[in-house]
Amino acid sequence: MKVMILHSQRTIVSTLNVADGYFSRLRGLMFRKALNSGEGLLIKPCKQIHTHFMRFPIDAIFMDHKNVVIHIEHGLRPWKITAFYKQALSVLEVNQGCAVDINLGDALEIVK
Numbered sequence: 001m002k003v004m005i006l007h008s009q010r011t012i013v014s015t016l017n018v019a020d021g022y023f024s025r026l027r028g029l030m031f032r033k034a035l036n037s038g039e040g041l042l043i044k045p046c047k048q049i050h051t052h053f054m055r056f057p058i059d060a061i062f063m064d065h066k067n068v069v070i071h072i073e074h075g076l077r078p079w080k081i082t083a084f085y086k087q088a089l090s091v092l093e094v095n096q097g098c099a100v101d102i103n104l105g106d107a108l109e110i111v112k
Contacts, residue, residue, distance in 0.1 A: 003040060003092060006107040012098060013040035016110065020044050028093070029054055035095045042110070044090035054078040059099035061092040067108045072099050 003013035015038055019025045025043050029035070030053040043049065049060055055078060062071040062085050070087050075096050092108070102108075 002111050003042075004109045004111060005102065006109045010101070011038075012102065012108075013092070013094060014038035016040050016042055018042045018044070029058065031055075035093075037095070040092055040094040040098075042090055042092050046091045047086065047088045048082050048084040049076075049091055049093070050081045051076055051078045057096040058093050059096055061094065061099050061102060061108070062088040063090050063092065063108060065089045067110065069102055069104055069106045069108065072102060072104070074099060 001016040057075050057077045060073040
C-alpha cells in the first residue's frame, strides 16, 4: 500500500505498514532503528501518540475519518507525547521532513 496527497497525486509513502490491532498499535515504531526511505506506519484508530523507546524523530500526520489532515507534528523527538485530537481517526508516522509539503485540510489517499 502507498499514501498519496489526493489533489496533487504526489506519493508521500511508497511502503505503508498498518497497525490496527491492540499490540501492533501499542508497539508502533518502538525499538526500531529507523524507517526506510518512503516507508510509513498508519495507526488506526488513534487520537494521540507517544515516542517512548523510539530512536529517531518522526513527522506525525493526524487524519479524520475521511483521511483529511487535521494536525501535523513536525520533528517529533523520542520520549514525547502529542496532544489528544478528538477528531482524529488515524495517525500516519513518517520520517522527519516527509510531511513538509502536506498542509492542514489536505486529503490523503491510501492506495492498495
